[in-house]
Amino acid sequence: MRILLAANGSDSHTVAAVDRLLPQTELALIQAGEAAPALELALRNALPEREVVTVPIQVVVDAEEPTVPRGILGLRSLRSLIETGSLVICVFDRTPPVMIGKTGKMEPVEATITTEAAFELLARRLDAHPIALREAPAELSYARSG
Numbered sequence: 001m002r003i004l005l006a007a008n009g010s011d012s013h014t015v016a017a018v019d020r021l022l023p024q025t026e027l028a029l030i031q032a033g034e035a036a037p038a039l040e041l042a043l044r045n046a047l048p049e050r051e052v053v054t055v056p057i058q059v060v061v062d063a064e065e066p067t068v069p070r071g072i073l074g075l076r077s078l079r080s081l082i083e084t085g086s087l088v089i090c091v092f093d094r095t096p097p098v099m100i101g102k103t104g105k106m107e108p109v110e111a112t113i114t115t116e117a118a119f120e121l122l123a124r125r126l127d128a129h130p131i132a133l134r135e136a137p138a139e140l141s142y143a144r145s146g
Contacts, residue, residue, distance in 0.1 A: 002026040002082065004128035006119055007089070008035075011042035017133055018043065018087065022050075026082050028126060030119055033094040043087055051086040059097040059118055066099060066111040069121045073098070078126065092118050 003021060007014040007029040014029070021027055031039050036054045043052045055078065060071035072078075081088045097113060098106040123130035 002126060002128040003028075004090075004119070004123040004126060004130050005029045006130070006132040007031045007039060008133060011035075011039050014039060014133060015042050015046045019046065022047070026085075026128075028078065028082050028088040028090055028128065030090050030092065030122070033091045036089050036091050040089055043089075047087070051081075051084075052089070053081060053086055054089040054091060055081070056095040057090045057092050057118075057122065058095045059092065059113060059121070060106070061097045061099050061109060061111050061113065063099045063101070066097070066109050067113055069097070069113055069118050072122055072125050075125050082126070090122065 001024075003025050005014075005017065005021070005027060007017075008031070018027065018029070029039070031054075033056075040052050040054050043050070055074070058073040059069045060073060062068040062070050078088060078090070092115070096108045097111050099109045101107045119130060119132075122128075
């Protein structure tokens, strides 16, 4: 079974949950960007035999309604990492979403996406069962810089 775990609790709480789920499941985690390095280090220390990698996730949103996530970029790579036994920490809040413009090219967009919608979409696209350890922030807001 493949599980997508929302890891918004403490590192020790998350490591304990991961330890209970492995090795009988394929596992990916969702974590806020600022907390991801600490979680990655905690997982590396607790599970030195596992490869742990943090991957920024870029969401494709609906061009007409940019609050609606429609896709996730890099799914084949995520699946490959998970299938090889890597623990993948997916981070949504580092990379702004994109929409498909009129020319067919991807363009960054300012958007506010609910974390629940992004989490559920990623779980569906990875064919994973979503589990939330603790409540995540209600929304992810992105604004173009510069």
